[in-house]
Amino acid sequence: MSFKLLNKAYGLYQLSLLRIELNIDFDYGQYNWDNNNEYQKSTFVHEYMHYLQDISTLYGLLNFNNVIGTIQGCMNAIANSKENEITLPIDLNYIENYEQSKHLIEIYQGDFHDLYECRVINIEVKTEDIYKELYNDKIYEVILTLNVGGKIEEYRFGGRCVLESMAYLIESHAYPSESRRNSAPYNLCEEVANNLYEEFPSDKGMLVALCDISLNSTNPGITFYNILKSMKYLNFIPNTVDDVYKFVDTYIRDNTKQILIDELKIAMDRIDFIYPETIEVVPDMKVANKWLKDRFLKAACYREENKKFITKIMDYRGRDFEAYFFSLLDNFGIPLIKDKHGEIFNGATVKNPDLNLTFVNVPITLSKLFDPEEKDNRCELIKICEEHGGLVDNLCIDSPWKKSENEILCPIGLIWYQKSLRGKNLIRK
Numbered sequence: 001m002s003f004k005l006l007n008k009a010y011g012l013y014q015l016s017l018l019r020i021e022l023n024i025d026f027d028y029g030q031y032n033w034d035n036n037n038e039y040q041k042s043t044f045v046h047e048y049m050h051y052l053q054d055i056s057t058l059y060g061l062l063n064f065n066n067v068i069g070t071i072q073g074c075m076n077a078i079a080n081s082k083e084n085e086i087t088l089p090i091d092l093n094y095i096e097n098y099e100q101s102k103h104l105i106e107i108y109q110g111d112f113h114d115l116y117e118c119r120v121i122n123i124e125v126k127t128e129d130i131y132k133e134l135y136n137d138k139i140y141e142v143i144l145t146l147n148v149g150g151k152i153e154e155y156r157f158g159g160r161c162v163l164e165s166m167a168y169l170i171e172s173h174a175y176p177s178e179s180r181r182n183s184a185p186y187n188l189c190e191e192v193a194n195n196l197y198e199e200f201p202s203d204k205g206m207l208v209a210l211c212d213i214s215l216n217s218t219n220p221g222i223t224f225y226n227i228l229k230s231m232k233y234l235n236f237i238p239n240t241v242d243d244v245y246k247f248v249d250t251y252i253r254d255n256t257k258q259i260l261i262d263e264l265k266i267a268m269d270r271i272d273f274i275y276p277e278t279i280e281v282v283p284d285m286k287v288a289n290k291w292l293k294d295r296f297l298k299a300a301c302y303r304e305e306n307k308k309f310i311t312k313i314m315d316y317r318g319r320d321f322e323a324y325f326f327s328l329l330d331n332f333g334i335p336l337i338k339d340k341h342g343e344i345f346n347g348a349t350v351k352n353p354d355l356n357l358t359f360v361n362v363p364i365t366l367s368k369l370f371d372p373e374e375k376d377n378r379c380e381l382i383k384i385c386e387e388h389g390g391l392v393d394n395l396c397i398d399s400p401w402k403k404s405e406n407e408i409l410c411p412i413g414l415i416w417y418q419k420s421l422r423g424k425n426l427i428r429k
Helices: 038-056 058-080 098-109 129-135 159-174 188-196 204-215 220-233 241-251 256-274 283-305 311-315 318-332 358-370 382-387 400-405 411-418
Strands: 011-014 019-022 085-087 118-127 140-148 151-157 336-338 425-427
Touching (some): 038 159, 038 283, 038 318, 058 098, 058 204, 098 129, 151 220, 204 220, 204 241, 256 283, 283 318, 336 358, 358 400, 358 411
Antiparallel strands (some): 140 151
């Protein structure tokens, strides 16, 4: 259950959990942007792009529903179990088509491990054999053959390659503080475009547009491939970013609008499960519920009115770039931020920085607790509880779920209690 993007040496974004983690010094003050150097700024911009991808694309919404749905499935399985000692991993096969859906999402995601000194030497579209064998259904994936320092290696080109390539293109456009060349996944969209359709313009804004459009589909790798192949077949060479979007609207048919509507509804239901508004005595839970719903609904409306609002950032440089970037911060707010010292910042919005989003951290801890590959159970909210005078003890490190047995409940204890999990313990093999 790994949802992290980006190299840990710099920072990472927790996919679908709306938190940026930075392993560098960064001045978060509202008016202190210029206290950071270009390297620091570029890292934050890169991570913030992942946040926008998360809340404003169909691919991001599918991932969110998968992650929160997995947490929900685990909690329901524990609640329905007759056992009090729950050994990880938790079996979720009671959920209809769970394994099939999990397999499908893994295909859509593709590979995302780092490779250096790599070049694309061949591109193929293949049927994923195991999926076909298990479910008698054809799902296609883009397979890259890479030359990695003289060694041949296959790499599945999917959504995570598109996420990282797009974020890197944007950060390097604004702050060329660290140049990456021939590295996976950061340069793979450029490599694939050059390999499939070498006449495609070198304008990075058009490449960002291709990434953005691809992320607004269920299978970004195949979508990216199909758009380029269609352009080549029709001898279409775009002159502007608008041409890229118009070409897709004209020649690429899909049903993503209805899928987006359906997935938004699922997301609203899953947010209600994690943050039930029925608990009137905990106003901060209602704040988390509303804040999350507002992120997705506002992004969906914004996308409908101006589908290229992220790509538009490539029109600017210097102070103009930063002005546009700040307008995005103002419109969509800031996700949770964890610094290199383990301190967690609320995020919220530029206009309302004091909004208490403590409960937004809850799924981060739950995903960690249910992940059999994690090495410890340490609660992600320890620092926050310490800052607010909460009772922090060894249970927060070893078994946070036992906090549900206290008279005064912390956020994790409250959720565990509210979902009828009190007395249920997790056991790592």
